[in-house]
Amino acid sequence: MTRLLYFVKQALSGMRAAPFVHGVAALTIAVALLLSGVVGALALQARALLEQWGLRAEITVYLTPQVAPAEAEYLARQAAELTSGTARYVTAHEALQELAAALGEEGEALRELPENPLPASVRVVPAVGTTAAEVEVLARALGKLPGVLDVDYGRAWIDRITGLSRAAGVIGLTLLPLILLGAAVLAASVVRLAIHARSAEIEIQRLVGATNAFVRLPFLVEGAFAGLLGGLLGAGGLFAVAWYVGPALEAALPLPAELQPAALAGPVPLLLVVGAGTALGLLASAISVGRHLR
Amino acid sequence: MIELYRIFKLYQGEVPALNDVNLVVGKGEFVFLTGPSGAGKSTLLRLIMAAEEPTRGQIIVGGRNLARIDHRGIPFLRRNIGVVFQDFKLLPNRTVFSNVALTLEVQGLPAKEVKRRVEAMLERVSLGHKANAYPPQLSGGEQQRVAIARALVGDPAILLADEPTGNLDPALTIEVMDLLTACSARGTTVVVATHDLHLLDRYRKRTVRLAEGRIVEDRP
Numbered sequence: 048m049t050r051l052l053y054f055v056k057q058a059l060s061g062m063r064a065a066p067f068v069h070g071v072a073a074l075t076i077a078v079a080l081l082l083s084g085v086v087g088a089l090a091l092q093a094r095a096l097l098e099q100w101g102l103r104a105e106i107t108v109y110l111t112p113q114v115a116p117a118e119a120e121y122l123a124r125q126a127a128e129l130t131s132g133t134a135r136y137v138t139a140h141e142a143l144q145e146l147a148a149a150l151g152e153e154g155e156a157l158r159e160l161p162e163n164p165l166p167a168s169v170r171v172v173p174a175v176g177t178t179a180a181e182v183e184v185l186a187r188a189l190g191k192l193p194g195v196l197d198v199d200y201g202r203a204w205i206d207r208i209t210g211l212s213r214a215a216g217v218i219g220l221t222l223l224p225l226i227l228l229g230a231a232v233l234a235a236s237v238v239r240l241a242i243h244a245r246s247a248e249i250e251i252q253r254l255v256g257a258t259n260a261f262v263r264l265p266f267l268v269e270g271a272f273a274g275l276l277g278g279l280l281g282a283g284g285l286f287a288v289a290w291y292v293g294p295a296l297e298a299a300l301p302l303p304a305e306l307q308p309a310a311l312a313g314p315v316p317l318l319l320v321v322g323a324g325t326a327l328g329l330l331a332s333a334i335s336v337g338r339h340l341r
Numbered sequence: 342m343i344e345l346y347r348i349f350k351l352y353q354g355e356v357p358a359l360n361d362v363n364l365v366v367g368k369g370e371f372v373f374l375t376g377p378s379g380a381g382k383s384t385l386l387r388l389i390m391a392a393e394e395p396t397r398g399q400i401i402v403g404g405r406n407l408a409r410i411d412h413r414g415i416p417f418l419r420r421n422i423g424v425v426f427q428d429f430k431l432l433p434n435r436t437v438f439s440n441v442a443l444t445l446e447v448q449g450l451p452a453k454e455v456k457r458r459v460e461a462m463l464e465r466v467s468l469g470h471k472a473n474a475y476p477p478q479l480s481g482g483e484q485q486r487v488a489i490a491r492a493l494v495g496d497p498a499i500l501l502a503d504e505p506t507g508n509l510d511p512a513l514t515i516e517v518m519d520l521l522t523a524c525s526a527r528g529t530t531v532v533v534a535t536h537d538l539h540l541l542d543r544y545r546k547r548t549v550r551l552a553e554g555r556i557v558e559d560r561p
Contacts, residue, residue: 050449053446053452064434247430247432248432250430251430251431251432251443252443252447253416253419254390254392254419254424254430255419255420255424255443255444255447255491255495256416256417256418256419256420256444256447256448256495257416257447258413258416258447259413259416261416261447
């Protein structure tokens with residue numbers, strides 16, 4: 048414990064001696080973490096949005112005019128069984144009434160039409176937890192049932208979300224590690240400056256019999272402290288994004304309800320950012336001091 | 342205490358810095374290494390403290406063959422060798438106390454023990470009253486005494502000094518040399534590299550003269 052305190056004391060003294068270098072290292076880590084936090088949260092939320100889409104998905108199965116009501120009811124039961132959800136037969140007349148009601152005054156004209164242009168349909172709500180991909184598969188299966196004219200399951204919207212999710216996944220898998228690695232390398236270069244500035248001290252320590260571990264430990268503690276500071280700054284930045292930039296973004300852009308900038312300010316993401324900052328600082332120092340002592 | 346057998350040290354593209362050097366220094370002995378600049382005095386000291394390896398030959402320090410010590414063992418060897426340099430090599434941003442304490446801190450001694458031994462050592466070199474001063478606030482002689490205190494506080498068996506009086510005026514030179522001879526009297530093996538002939542005349546100790554990397558004279 049006394050030994051650890053000694054290294055902490057040495058580390059703090061080293062940080063006091065070179066505040067600019069440690070500040071730059073901390074800022075580098077903070078910016079990288081802020082970027083990673085925003086990109087990572089976006090990727091996770093887009094994925095969650097896609098996965099939850101199935102919860103609200105409704106598949107409309109349009110029927111040919113030849114399908115009798117009894118056959119349609121049978122088809123609805125088949126559809127419910129297939130999707131493990133619920134299905135309701137909607138006659139052509141009901142469909143017209145609903146559309147007219149939805150259009151309000153303008154819809155009154157629909158009631159005057161000599162012939163109903165709308166087909167009868169079966170509206171299917173798949174079981175809770177059905178993913179977008181599963182909805183697509185179910186829609187294809189329903190399309191193969193006899194008497195089915197067409198199936199609508201909001202494909203355009205699902206395609207958009209799928210694209211966004213895929214992009215978020217690619218960004219998450221490639222950009223995030225690159226940002227973090229870049230930050231570690233940059234911070235390592237900055238820390239190396241601090242080590243270089245203290246090369247005379249290291250030389251003297253080695254002359255009086257210091258082991259590599261003795262030389263290395265204060266630098267590792269320094270790196271961890273600089274990383275912790277970077278993590279705290281990054282967490283502060285994320286908090287600011289969540290509480291100040293997020294609402295402005297929501298007001299300016301039609302964000303889906305599932306994209307919640309406020310989620311960035313939760314305790315778990317903020318703690319993760321602080322932890323990641325400390326780990327990055329430690330890694331940067333380990334790289335630099337390791338190379339110096341080699 | 343120090344044994345060198347057929348030591349050669351070659352640097353790339355240069356004439357040998359050390360050429361077939363054989364030397365034995367006993368426990369508690371005081372030896373001057375002398376010779377002109379470039380004769381190989383500093384190289385010889387660097388080989389003894391394992392800061393460099395010889396190109397050929399064997400070095401035995403305190404009964405241990407340096408060729409058989411791996412890099413992890415070198416710090417422990419150095420804890421038994423105090424070193425003093427012409428340019429003092431003190432840390433300017435640490436106090437006198439902290440500079441001297443470094444030797445004991447690397448050995449992991451408890452803070453109380455470090456304090457006791459550093460204070461005693463600073464008294465021994467007459468710098469007890471300067472414990473909280475910083476090296477740039479001291480005279481050259483005081484700085485060299487701090488360096489000697491740092492070298493001796495770990496109670497090493499060997500003290501190597503490379504031109505320890507090179508930056509000092511005659512009065513301070515005597516002050517520092519008296520400290521080094523006192524160490525030898527206490528049983529520490531002392532090797533002092535110098536090209537100051539006045540010192541050799543004044544102290545009348547064993548003198549090993551080097552020229553172009555060879556020992557050309559070994560006068561008891």
